[in-house]
Amino acid sequence: MIRYALRCAGGHAFESWFQSADAFDGLAAKGMLSCATCGSTDVSKSLMAPKVGSRQDASETPLEAKIAAFRRKVESEATYVGGRFATEARALHEAAQAEDRRADKAIYGEANAREVRSLLEDGVPIAPLPFMPKAKTN
Template sequence: MIRYALKCDTGHEFESWFQSADAFDGLKASGMVACPACGSTAVEKALMAPQIRPSRKRAAADGPVPEERKPLTGPRHPVEEFLRALRRKVEENCDYVGRNFATEARAIHLGEAPERPIYGEAAPEEARELLEEGVPIAPLPFIGPRNTN
């Protein structure tokens, strides 16, 4: 596993773990790496220093870690916390239908499937067709659970 510091084209900085450098390149090329703050897929690696842990003896001798050197455990920006809360709410209250989103949304709209909140993935053309047919949909600022980075 490798951790990268990343930055989107609007200036948001964030970190993410990847299986390998090749995995990052593949996910980025397919548009699967997105900024958690704005959803932009124009993401680049940012300059990052390697994190080297001191030995246990050294760490004990140095005492507690200063606040500015502690690892990131929470969101860097209030928007990140809002997006996390939104994602939790959607995942708790809606059915994930994956790439069958357009088919399911259309079936619910036409009364062919039970009425329920859903979320999933749709190609831009599919989303456009749903909107033209009057199916009420809205894009979410995150990727479904199958494709998270």
């Protein structure tokens, strides 16, 4: 496993783990990497120094623990819809507008930048998650 410091075209900095350098290159070439802040798929590696840690570094930080707890909550209470996220989110939004009880369903999945932009423009309430679904992790 390798961790890269990444930066999107919009200047947002973030980190992610990859199985290998080739895994990063393959995902980047297919446009499967995106900025959690703005959704840009124009993502590149940025300069980072290697981390030399101690045994103390092996434990989770408070932020990592909160993200892990949030992930468990989302995965236990919401339905994973994968690449159908944009279609499902739009259908739930339309059901909510019609005051249909089925709109109370919570979902999560993936959407590309164009789909996200369209959902936001149409007033569909969505938000990025601070983690990748297990089906998409390297």
